[in-house]
Amino acid sequence: MNRKKLQWILAALAPLWLAFHFSASIKGEKQNAFMPGDASHGHHQIQLQCSACHTEDMGVKHDACASCHQEELDRVADSHPVTKFLDPRNADRVAILDARKCVTCHVEHQPDQTAQMGVTLPEDYCYFCHQDVAEERPTHEGLPFNSCSTTGCHNFHDNSALYEDFLEKHLDDPIHKPDPSVPPRTLYQNWAHENETSPLSLAQRDAPTSTHYSQDIAFEWSTSSHAQAGVNCMDCHQSEQSSDWVAKPGIASCQNCHDYETDTFLQSRHGMRLDLGLSPMTPAHAKLPMHAGAGHKELSCVSCHDDHSFETRFAAVNACMSCHDDSHTNSYKESKHYQLWLAESNGTAPAGTGVSCATCHLPRVEVTEFGETLTKVLHNQNDVLRPNEKMIRPVCIQCHGVGFSIDALADPNLLENNFSGPSSIHVESLEMVVEKLSRVAARRSQGTN
Ligand code: HEC
Ligand code: HEC
Ligand code: HEC
Ligand code: HEC
Ligand code: HEC
Ligand code: HEC
Ligand code: HEC
Ligand code: HEC
Ligand code: HEC
Ligand code: HEC
Numbered sequence: 123m124n125r126k127k128l129q130w131i132l133a134a135l136a137p138l139w140l141a142f143h144f145s146a147s148i149k150g151e152k153q154n155a156f157m158p159g160d161a162s163h164g165h166h167q168i169q170l171q172c173s174a175c176h177t178e179d180m181g182v183k184h185d186a187c188a189s190c191h192q193e194e195l196d197r198v199a200d201s202h203p204v205t206k207f208l209d210p211r212n213a214d215r216v217a218i219l220d221a222r223k224c225v226t227c228h229v230e231h232q233p234d235q236t237a238q239m240g241v242t243l244p245e246d247y248c249y250f251c252h253q254d255v256a257e258e259r260p261t262h263e264g265l266p267f268n269s270c271s272t273t274g275c276h277n278f279h280d281n282s283a284l285y286e287d288f289l290e291k292h293l294d295d296p297i298h299k300p301d302p303s304v305p306p307r308t309l310y311q312n313w314a315h316e317n318e319t320s321p322l323s324l325a326q327r328d329a330p331t332s333t334h335y336s337q338d339i340a341f342e343w344s345t346s347s348h349a350q351a352g353v354n355c356m357d358c359h360q361s362e363q364s365s366d367w368v369a370k371p372g373i374a375s376c377q378n379c380h381d382y383e384t385d386t387f388l389q390s391r392h393g394m395r396l397d398l399g400l401s402p403m404t405p406a407h408a409k410l411p412m413h414a415g416a417g418h419k420e421l422s423c424v425s426c427h428d429d430h431s432f433e434t435r436f437a438a439v440n441a442c443m444s445c446h447d448d449s450h451t452n453s454y455k456e457s458k459h460y461q462l463w464l465a466e467s468n469g470t471a472p473a474g475t476g477v478s479c480a481t482c483h484l485p486r487v488e489v490t491e492f493g494e495t496l497t498k499v500l501h502n503q504n505d506v507l508r509p510n511e512k513m514i515r516p517v518c519i520q521c522h523g524v525g526f527s528i529d530a531l532a533d534p535n536l537l538e539n540n541f542s543g544p545s546s547i548h549v550e551s552l553e554m555v556v557e558k559l560s561r562v563a564a565r566r567s568q569g570t571n
Contacts, residue, residue, distance in 0.1 A: 154169070156180075157169065159232055159233050160231065160233050161231060162236050163236075163239075163240065163409070164504075166409060167403060168394055171398050174186070174398060187224040187225075194505065198280040198512075199280075199281075200280070201277070201278065201279060201281050202221060202278055202279065204222055206221075207220075207221045207222045208222065215250070215251045218250045221251075226243075227243050228240045228241065229242040238508065244268075245267075245271075246266070246268040247267075248267050249267040252270075261554060261557075261558070273550065274511070274532050274551045275554070277509050280511075282515065283511035283512065286555070286558070286562075288515075289524060289555055289559065292519060293555075293559065294523075295519070295525075297522060299520075299521050299522065302521030303472065303473075303521065304481060304486055304520050305486055305497050305520075306473060306474060306486075307486055307498065308496040308498065313351060313379070314352050317352065319352025321350050321352065322352055322354060323344065323349075324340060324341065324344040327343065327354060328354045328356045329355040329359065329367070343430040348430075353379075357379075358376075359371055359375075361375075372422070373396065373423055382489055382491070382498050383423075383499060383501050384501075386500050386501040386502040387423070387502070389504075389505075390502035390503055390504055390505075391503065392501075395407075396421075402420040402422055403420070403421040404417060404418060404419055404421065405417050405419060410448060412445050412447055413446075416444060416445045419445060425441065426441040427441075435478075438463075438478035438480035438481070438484075439454075439463065439478045439479050439480070442479045442483075449538055449539070450537060451540070453538070453539045453540040453542055454540040454542075456540070456542040457477075457539075457540050457541050458541075458542070459476075459478075459541060460477075462476045463477055463478050463481075464476070482506075482513060483503040483506065483507070484499050484500060484501055484503055485499075485506060485513075485517050486498065486499055486500075486516075487499075487516055500516075511528070513531065514528065525552050529548055529552070530545045532547055
């Protein structure tokens with residue numbers, strides 16, 4: 123056999139060899155050796171779970187992205203859904219930039235070329251499909267294409283905080299609303315009613331007498347809202363399979379009664395590893411700055427809700443600050459929001475007027491369950507994190523005007539110092555919107571529409 127032929131055969135066999143090693147590596151420990159580079163900010167926590175995104179031959183699963191993200195994109199009424207690009211009328215645009223595939227814009231494992239939100243396209247990419255925008259919209263004449271999204275006017279997917287009718291409705295809101303507060307949470311009174319339970323006293327605890335525990339545990343439970351609602355030790359310390367005492371109930375026990383909170387927790391950066399059946403997230407896994415001493419803490423329900431008080435105030439500030447250690451977090455206590463939180467906590471201001479970490483990151487939202495509208499705590503902090511306009515609707519406009527909120531969220535200093543100071547930036551895009559809305563209003567009043 124001549125040398126050339128041998129080289130050729132080896133070259134032909136190489137993919138097979140690679141494929142063999144990849145499939146072996148999917149289950150093996152050395153899989154990250156085959157990973158071309160770290161996954162993006164949103165995914166590094168699950169990057170070693172290749173099979174979350176890849177098929178056995180290392181292609182990207184056709185529904186990988188949708189299986190975890192479609193629900194969110196639908197909820198925010200994605201402005202550029204895949205369906206838009208299946209329309210044959212958009213074939214010429216798809217030929218330039220195939221927006222039918224998420225990976226056209228979100229390639230993984232390329233840390234050097236990846237911007238915020240896992241985007242791997244240059245900033246001015248709107249040009250590919252909207253180069254003629256100024257023809258129909260003279261206001262857009264001469265605007266650079268890298269300003270479409272950087273000035274706070276548009277996002278590719280989620281524009282729900284920028285819709286004209288939403289802005290129109292809120293444009294005249296004052297900077298500070300007259301009664302700035304967030305709505306109360308719906309209590310689980312129905313649960314106690316439906317389960318025919320009544321408040322339990324310390325003596326009524328049902329942990330087996332053979333179990334050893336400190337009196338602190340029993341006391342904390344007796345003063346908790348669980349005891350108030352008639353939830354006893356065994357409601358948590360028992361599995362569905364047997365009546366034996368479970369020493370450390372996991373997240374599944376909470377899920378029995380708190381489905382919404384558990385689901386949204388599992389979709390979040392805090393819960394995403396548990397969702398895939400991996401070991402829990404710990405600060406040691408983090409790329410964001412964390413307290414050195416917190417490295418071993420595991421993220422579960424009880425990392426914020428102290429057992430057995432299952433208290434929510436500690437969970438809303440001090441729990442967060444026991445892990446997170448960046449300048450935004452550490453500046454919070456300088457802010458007026460913290461003063462409001464202290465006043466609410468001391469009882470000198472009405473409930474709902476304080477602003478904790480959780481007020482912004484784990485907001486109270488309306489959820490419909492069995493035809494009933496309830497106000498619950500959204501436990502996926504990423505649902506309202508980026509683009510940060512997502513925080514406007516569920517959070518800021520409870521207390522502030524929309525213009526003030528857009529300005530504040532566009533100011534990098536205010537993000538860094540946790541809003542402990544007045545906003546120094548004024549976003550011009552808002553003026554464009556105001557101008558536009560006044561033109562629409564003028565046309566409407568002339569009856570021309
Ligand atoms: C969160 C989803 C996700 C996870 C998890 C993930 N990848 Fe990827 N990977 C991608 C995407 C998206 C691409 C880009 C595909 C494209 O460009 O068509 C990719 C591309 C690749 C490529 C091809 C690179 C190239 O230049 O063609 C390899 C090899 C790869 N991944 C290996 C791995 C390995 C090994 C793991 C596990 C250790 C892993 N990936 C985990 C999403 C993921
Ligand atoms: C196993 C579930 C899973 C899969 C598969 C997955 N993701 Fe994610 N992704 C997450 C989670 C969880 C986060 C972090 C929480 C969040 O941002 O919603 C995240 C974060 C992101 C972010 C970053 C958001 C930010 O604020 O920084 C983008 C963009 C993204 N995913 C796109 C994709 C694309 C595109 C694919 C397909 C290649 C994909 N994801 C596959 C679960 C998944
Ligand atoms: C034409 C480019 C493009 C395509 C195609 C694309 N994205 Fe994005 N994606 C972006 C940009 C740009 C951002 C940054 C925020 C924005 O402008 O909406 C983003 C942000 C995101 C985010 C985080 C922020 C948010 O709004 O929730 C997720 C999650 C996401 N994309 C998922 C997907 C998934 C899933 C697909 C496929 C169904 C997809 N993207 C297709 C460009 C794209
Ligand atoms: C791959 C092609 C493509 C890219 C890239 C793209 N768009 Fe679009 N966009 C479309 C299509 C198709 C429509 C549907 C309306 C139409 O035909 O003009 C649309 C509609 C819109 C609309 C009308 C809003 C609506 O909900 O109907 C706006 C605003 C918009 N795009 C802004 C942008 C901005 C800003 C960017 C960059 C961040 C961008 N688009 C990137 C293809 C694209
Ligand atoms: C709302 C659910 C819930 C109720 C009600 C509850 N527990 Fe627990 N308990 C937990 C969880 C969750 C853990 C595990 C905490 C952890 O992982 O650190 C736990 C842990 C324990 C432990 C082990 C502590 C340790 O540090 O090892 C004991 C003992 C215990 N509980 C006793 C009780 C007793 C006695 C009662 C009733 C008076 C009770 N629990 C009521 C959820 C509950
Ligand atoms: C048997 C049902 C049941 C189980 C199991 C259960 N809970 Fe509860 N939980 C309730 C009820 C009922 C309330 C009543 C609170 C109310 O009136 O708003 C409640 C309240 C709460 C509150 C709010 C406390 C407050 O002061 O406002 C938190 C936090 C909480 N539970 C967390 C958990 C966690 C974490 C677990 C798992 C370790 C768990 N629960 C297990 C039924 C349950
Ligand atoms: C037990 C430690 C721990 C506690 C308690 C905790 N976190 Fe986290 N948090 C983490 C870790 C770890 C991550 C993932 C960081 C990474 O991947 O770099 C994270 C991620 C986040 C993110 C997403 C950051 C991003 O860029 O996507 C936000 C926002 C956040 N936490 C806010 C909070 C808030 C608010 C609280 C309190 C209500 C809190 N955290 C409590 C450890 C914790
Ligand atoms: C990052 C910290 C954090 C983690 C982790 C966390 N919670 Fe919460 N949770 C909070 C905070 C803060 C509140 C109160 C927010 C408020 O009052 O607006 C809350 C409120 C609640 C409530 C009462 C409000 C409601 O929605 O009805 C329940 C029940 C609850 N959490 C259950 C859980 C369960 C179950 C888990 C685990 C799957 C969990 N939490 C994990 C921080 C956390
Ligand atoms: C008034 C609302 C508000 C309050 C209060 C607040 N944050 Fe934030 N937080 C934000 C906004 C807005 C962002 C920026 C999102 C972006 O643009 O990337 C952010 C970002 C973060 C991030 C992500 C940083 C990163 O680089 O990915 C973490 C972690 C975080 N906050 C934790 C906390 C903690 C912990 C507290 C309480 C000590 C807190 N926040 C209080 C609004 C708030
Ligand atoms: C529960 C009500 C409430 C929520 C929610 C809230 N704020 Fe505030 N915020 C206030 C109040 C009240 C003040 C003024 C306190 C004072 O002047 O004593 C304030 C002050 C501020 C300041 C400082 C102004 C100054 O002059 O020092 C900024 C900036 C700010 N908020 C931005 C935001 C942003 C952005 C959001 C949403 C992410 C938000 N706030 C959410 C009530 C709230």
